[in-house]
Amino acid sequence: MDSVIFDPLVPLPVVWGAVAVAVLFVALALWRRLSGWWLRGLAAAALLAALANPSLQDEDRTPLSDIVIAVVDDSSSQDLSDRGDQSAAALAALEDEVAGMENTELRVVRLGDDPENGGTLLMGALAEAMAEEPRARLAGAVVITDGRLHDVEAAPDLPAPLHALLTGRAEDWDRRLTVTNAPAFGIIDEEITLGLRIEDQGAVPGAVGGQAELQVAIDGGDPQTFDVPVGEDLELPITLTHGGTNVIQFSVPARDGELTDRNNAAVVQINGVRDRLRVLLVSGEPHPGERVWRNLLKSDSSVDLVHFTILRPPEKQDGVPVSELSLIAFPTRELFLDKIDEFDLIVFDRYKRRGILPSLYLDNIAQYVERGGAVLIAAGPDFASAASISRSPLGEVLPAEPTGRVFEEGFLPEITDLGEKHPVTQGLAPAGPEAEDPGWGRWFRHIQLGQPQGQEVMAGVGGGALLVLDRVGEGRVALLGSDHAWLWSRGFEGGGPQLELLRRLAHWMMKEPELDEEALTATAEGQTMTITRRTLADEVGDVEITGPDGTVTTLPLEQVAPGRFQARFEGPEIGLYRLAEGDQEAVIALGPSAPKEFEQTVATGETLAPVIGPTEGGIKRIEEGLPDLRRVRAGRPAEGRGWIGITPREAYLTADVTVTPLIAPWLFLLLSALLTVGAWLREGRR
Incomplete structure (x- = not known):
């Protein structure tokens, strides 16, 4: 291609300086009324032209092809229905159209789900693809998608139609369930309110109706079903029944024709906390361990302690009239009959039958356990006597009976093989070579227990049962066959883990899930799931993992500690996973239960319209037919019925440049000299 340019013989500032001087001299000649001023001006112009050196530039250009970018949405929502086949057909047709155009190339970019649950970052992928290509060659861009993108604000500045x-x-239509409000903590046995919403999207069939069945399951139990309205904000009251993590699962059954059921369920994890822990401590007589029990329970500000102690047993009456006693009468009937269900735990510390608590009261305590209460017996020597509470109606719920023998000798409490597996005592004693000597202090009294029916987790003299745990009806009972646990709190011979032991005992008896001996739990860190199976058995089966898409994976569990088996699983996608091993089940969500990709699933072009409109591009539904591809001039509408257009860019690559002066500089100098002589002759004649 040829063009005329100026190739100055001197630096450009010198040329402009010469122009200024020439203008000044011509102006001076005009001011002096010299008749040859115009000849002087022409001579100066010829001289300046010589300096500017006008030349003919000849460029050897190589045309460059136009580039069309195609961004294919391969996110999870594109797996719904037949969208994958539609995408493949659209891409194949676009490739054929571009292949039929001269000097045009197609760049294909594929886009999956954002790993951080950011959804479909379509505009970001388009911007990255544009950054890798020369902007001057971009003739157009096509996105093949369902229109559900989540980064429209990142749309690039396009020089061509999109x-x-x-x-x-x-x-298409879809139903989804969302949790609009869920507290992180809740007080046990107090009602909390969760916010839910069930809504339909798209072309909802008339037969679907405005009601939906909402199923609510807590901790994997049997779900409860409620009929709730669709399209309204709902407030659902929930009462937490235990401390620790409460897993609440909401689900709506899938309907015929619905796009997906991936967004029909949600999981909420709420940490249950106790507002106040009410404990009834019943002491049979004053002794050194009584103060330890009281101080231990009173050290926790969240514990409301009611201490019932017998200071004046019937056999020690000294004749003082009752009217002169300073002690306040204890409300035994109110505590042991009327309000016994208000207590979370009842502790009997060296208590024996003296007729102070009638058999009716003790029978009511046994029924309290059957209904779900918790009783801890710290047995003293009286437990082995004829006045033992094991010979009362309370004995029906105790896990062992005394043989009548009491060992008054030093012994070291030991964790049994079963105790190594039980969460109450697991890890209290060091494992490995140090297990023979845990560094604990000795106890000096052991009440021999016969015919244990529960779980023997600690042993005493001669390997006999020392701590026995049992489940009775809906409640739990613990029997400690010694009243010398207080020696540990005093640091005798190094002491021992009394505080941790009693804390675990109390939490197990109050049914904290973290201390259940049979449980299947899972924790998540990113997409990695750690599955833990707690059991008292020697071995367990494989765990079945059902993914969000219904795929079932079987994974073996490996023993990592006595009674504890674990496995790690890398979740392939975000969503709700269901775990099962034997009769144990669990639910866990990797990321949100319904990923962002499934919050909106019905295809639409509304989100893309603000980006496509300014580029003169168009939005076409594939189901209505694949459009043809045409070339249109810049600034003209680039879409019409049955077609879309791209703008030719006519970009090129300059291979060589040749510059040839139009007129030799000496000719300009000769012309300038002749004009100067002409001016002199004209002015000289005058």
Whole structure:
């Protein structure tokens, strides 16, 4: 291609300086009324032209092809219905159209789910693809998607038309469940309110109706079903029944024709906390361990302690009239009959039958356990006597009976093989070579227990049962066959883990899930799931993992500690996973239960319209037919019925440049000299 340019013989500032001087001299000649001023001006112009050196530039250009970018949405929502087939057909047609155009190339970019649950970052992928190509060659861009993108604000500045080929069907519809409000903590046995919403999207069939069945399951139990309205904010009252993590699962059954059920369920984890822990401590007589029990329970500000102690047993009456006693009468009937269900735990510390608590009261305590209460017996020597509470109606719920023998000798409490597996005592004693000597202090009294029916987790003299745990009805009972645990709190011979032991005992008896001996739990860190199976058995089966898409994976569990088996699983996608091993089940969500990709699933072009409109592009539904591809001039509409357009860029690569002066500089100098002589002759004649 030829063009005329100026190739100055001197630096450009010198040329402009010469122009200024020439203008000044011509102006001076005009001011002096010299008749040859115009000849002087022409001579100066010829001299300046010589300096400017006008030349003919000849460029050897190589045309460059136009580039069309195609961004294909391969996110999870594109797996719904037949959208994958639609995308493949649209891409194949676009490739054929571009291949039929001269000097035009197609760049294909594929886009999956954002690993951080950011959804479909379509505009970001388009911007990255544009950054890798020369902007001057970009003739157009086409996105093949369902229109559900989550980064429209990242749309790049396009120099050419942008088009969208939409997958999906006009009759698509979907139902989803969302949790709008869920507290992180809740007080046990007090009602909390969760916010829910069930809504339908798309072309909802008339037969679906405005009601939905909401199923609510807590901790994997049997779900409860409620009929709730669709499209309204709901407030659902929930009462937490235990401390620790409460897993609440909400689900709505899938309907015929619905796009997906991936967004029909949600899981909420709420940490249950006790407002106040009410404990009734019943002491049979004053002794050194009584103060330890009281101080231990009173050290926790969240514990409301009611201490019932017998200071004046009947056999020690000294004749003082009752009217002169300073002690306040204890409300035994109110505590042991009327309000016994208000206590979370009842502790009997060296208590024996003296007729102070009638058999009716003790029978009521046994029924309290059957209904779900918790009783801890710290047995003293009286437990082995004829006045033992094991010979009362309370004995029906105790896990062992005394043989009548009491060992008054030093012994070291030991964790049994079963105790190594039980969460109450697991890890209290060091494992490995140090297990023979845990560094604990000795106790000096052991009440021999016969015919234990529960779980023997600690042993005493001769390997006999020392701590026995049992489940009775809905409640739990613990029997400690010694009243010398207080020696540990005093640091005798190094002491021992009394505080931790009693804390675990109390939490196990109050049914904290973290201390259940049979449980299947899972924790998540990113997409990695750690599955833990606690059991008292020697071995367990494989765990079945059901993914969000219904795929079932079987994973073996490996023993990592006595009674504890674990496995790690890398979740392939975000969503709700269901775990099962034997009769144990658990639910865990990797990321949100319904990923962002499934919050909106019905295809639409509304989100893309503000980006495509300014580029003169178009939005076409693939189900209505694949459009042809045409070339249009810049600034003209780039879409019409059955077609979309790209703008030719006519970019080129300059291979060589040749510069040839139009006129030799000496000719300009000769012309300038002749004009100067002409001016002199004209002015000289005058």
